[in-house]
Amino acid sequence: MPQILTKSMVLGSDSIFHFNRFFDTAEQIANKNFNYFQANYGFQQAGRIITPLYGPFVSYLMGLLLMLLGSWLKFQLAVDLLILVTAAYGVYSLSKRLHSNQDFAIISGILFMTSISITGWVLNQHFTSFGLVLIPYILKYAVDFLDDTNKVNIIGLGISMALLIQTHFLSVIFTTIALLFLFIIGFISSTKKIALLVRVFAAALLAFILTLNVWGGLFEVYSGNHLLSTWPTMNIDAAAIKLSFQSETETQLGIVLSVLFLAQIIYTIIHFKQTSKNN
Incomplete structure (x- = not known):
């Protein structure tokens, strides 16, 4: 529609x-x-x-x-602004955590803020945007998995993950996959494996405690009710986001982001030996 x-x-x-x-x-x-x-x-x-x-x-x-x-109008304007600013600052903050220069961090934040994944809420009220704006904040803490100084922020990682669980469950799946890859890489290269494992487990336990209402609600509803499942996507490929050299849409990445994505892949391959774990 x-x-x-x-x-x-x-x-x-x-x-x-x-x-x-x-x-x-x-x-x-x-x-x-x-x-x-x-x-x-x-x-x-x-x-x-x-x-x-x-x-x-x-x-x-x-x-x-x-x-x-x-007022619905005031509400929409306030939430739209909140989503856009949160998205921009999240990627800006993540970029700075990865030691990017100021200009790159600002441009990254603007690109993320204006992408169809975020403006999907502004234009169509797609709630996926609510989950996506939180992911950079979690990844900022997850980068610590790759730091052998064992400075994983238990409170920051646990609370940010809990907030995502309390917001949008599908985004939790995407984020968990990303965290798993980062953890495996960090765990293999770490000289303090037990310490890393303990701190990550502590963060996960904190997130679990802060979301007991979510797990309890799911258990209460699904254990005693027969619920209809959501309508399945018959053609998953048609609904997937693809590289494209056209305008950005919900299923096409658009020429700007596609070029940047390909350029980043090429740069990483060429400079693979000079690239650090967290870049």
Whole structure:
């Protein structure tokens, strides 16, 4: 469904779903009538089970923001700005952690902020953007896996991962795969393997404790209910993001990012021996 401009608000394909769940939590807070499992205000008061299965902490955070602002237009503008700034600063911060120069860090942040993966929320309210903006903050701590000084930040890694789990579960899968690769590389080359293992386990335990509501909600719902699965993607290839030399879309990386991606691969191959583990 294309986005629709309605009284200065941009309503895209996922707007009805997410705005309904934010409205529900906003009404719960405003009326002090909390129901963690049922949506008794949004979704036409149908009692659908949404919040415990889809980013519960952020659902209530967005509901609180909506209640305080008191306007859908103000809410959309505030959240759009929050997503864009968070995305830009996250990649900027990660680039600085990798010792990139100032100009490169700024350009990287701008490119990420303006990519279709992030503007997908602004244009179509695709909630994947909420998860993606948090990934650079986690990777910034995960880079420490490659540092043999054993300075993995348990608190930073644990809290940032917990926040992602409380936001968008699919992004957790992508991030976990990235963390696993970084951990394996760091563990193989580390001279302090036990210390690294202990600190990573401690961060994982912290993230687990901070997301007990997520795991408890999933267990409660799936252990006693017969739920319909989501509609499967019949052609996964058609929905995948590909390199392209056309305009950037949800399934095409676009000429700018495609050229930068290929240039980075070529540069890494040519300078492989001079490239450090975290670059």
